[in-house]
Amino acid sequence: MALRLVARESGEWESMMKMIKMKDGEEEKHGGVVFTKKRGYDITRNPHLNKGMAFTLEERLQLGIHGLLPPCFLTQDVQLLRVLRNYDLKKDDLDRYILLMGLQDRNEKLFYRVLKSDIERFMPIVYTPTVGLGCQQYGLIFRRPRY
Structure with a gap:
């Protein structure tokens, strides 16, 4: 098929x-x-x-995923804008880290597209210093094992 x-x-x-x-x-x-x-x-x-x-x-x-997703179609560009909007609404770096790691666990293509859109803005969140805070708070932010 x-x-x-x-x-x-x-x-x-x-x-x-x-x-x-x-x-x-x-x-x-x-x-x-x-x-x-x-x-x-x-x-x-x-x-x-x-x-x-x-x-x-x-x-x-x-x-075989028809019906498993919402009945609308959004390009990756629109999805990128939505992620950026949600990112801007987060109050601190740990919340931004949780948002981005959740995105990586769901949709890697979009995750890397977000990082590439403004690498200088996002690298401090997914790398040092925020990842160190994420390690310290690991028990609180753990959602599910990585695929």
Whole structure:
């Protein structure tokens, strides 16, 4: 289904044939396209594969996630603006750190897009000195294990 569409659009039939030989749940990155056997809920819970509401209707149907996400489509640019707005509403650096680490746990593509948007602004939050405070408060900010 989704494999055929990606392979047909990109002309990468060899990669598709390798994909058939892959074990269940394995992933392969090839030329910016990720081939995976995961479907449905597993896609939305994997931060490497999750695009949030940026999945198109066709992708949602083929990956079995239609109905698991809100019924609207937002580009990564709009998602970036929303994250920046939420970031600005946070009162201290530890809250900003928690916001960004939660984003990394859900959607890595968007997380790195946020960091690249203003690297000088975000690096002190995800690196020293704030990460040291995060380590000291680890028991209070822990949400779930990293994927």
